[in-house]
Amino acid sequence: MGEPGLRLVGAGGGADIELLVGRIARGDAQAFEFLYDELSASVYGLARRVVRDPTRAEDVTQEVFLEVWRKAARFDRALGKAKTWVMTIAHRRAVDAVRRNEAAKRSDQQGAPDEVSHDEPGDAVVAAEEHGSVRRCMETLTDLQLESVRLAYFNGYTYSEVASLLDKPLPTIKTRMRDGLIRLRDCLEGSR
């Protein structure tokens, strides 16, 4: 097992993200480095999928880890898992980057709106069993639920933009997005 406690190995064998964040909150730079080692691929992979451009994805990744560093002391365990907290920051930053970029492009073009770029599978690492269950669970969603969730999550569209793109009423998209995520949650909960 190596030096006990050095990498804060949790019960499942993976690093204990909660413990790392707790140490980072007290200014522990080494814990921050371990957190980077643990989660940089997760953060970068999501950023890359959302913003597409690899250089921009690197910038987003840096922003995310700096926000984690700055706000570690504010992380509240009662609100959810530390890993989810990091991925939530990652998603928000990636979406902000996409929207800033789109706004800049729109003010250049001032012409026809962009085509809907439906997400293509990126060159992500082949899904491990852990990721296999989320892919399987995504298949339990209806087409509209899945499309709404994917356009929002992976393309950074707001729900009103999704409603325009899919030519559906706003309330419909609102509820599909929510129902889709609820179904995903329930499926993942069931497969644990």
Add this chain to the structure above:
Amino acid sequence: MTTDLHTLSGAYAVDALSGSEVSDFDTHLAQCASCRIEVAELREAAAQMGLAEAAPAPRPLKARVLEAADRTPQLPPRVSSTDELASRRDAREGRRSRWLAGVAAAALLVTGTAVGVASLSEDDEPVVAAGVSQVFEAPDHRVATLETDYGMVQVGRSDARGEMALDASRLAKLDDGDVYQVWAVRDGNAEPVTAITDKVAGAAMPLPREGTVVAITVEPVANPEVPSSEPIVSVDPRTV
């Protein structure tokens, strides 16, 4: 309306709301525990989707990130007891003297009393009240807008009135009874001036003497003797 907001939890959890919708929903979340739980759960489901996209980051990025963190200050935790307050204050002693020492100047201070202008409106929304408005609306007023981690602060100055004011109405609401504490800093010494709470959207005060820097920190109690952390913003009113 509430039912409407509730159904936005999914869109909120995947960052699919516009800016103003986010603030409206945030306000709703503050009052709806079941929504908070749902958002946390849906975020976790969404995060699982994100995790499936993992791809190794380019190697040179790590050093840049670690180096950037090294020069980045951390936000203080929220303090919930006086014991914690004392130990955290001790822990930050070093940082406190460093930021105070960095503020150049001579004697002290803000003379006279600062007026924290309180206004408890029915909706519990902070209202920028008379004393502060008087500075911002004075014929000779000058204004500076400053960005902080907690939102924007406007600093107003009127030489004719001999006053300055802080408009804090766009600062984030603080939890746990934390307040925004205004300090007047000269020659390495910080004197508490007044506290801005969630009921008080600003403060007006006589213009401090030249060489005084006005700073705001987040504090667990109003008007402590010493600041417990680094300022979220500091400004020399003479530069406004």
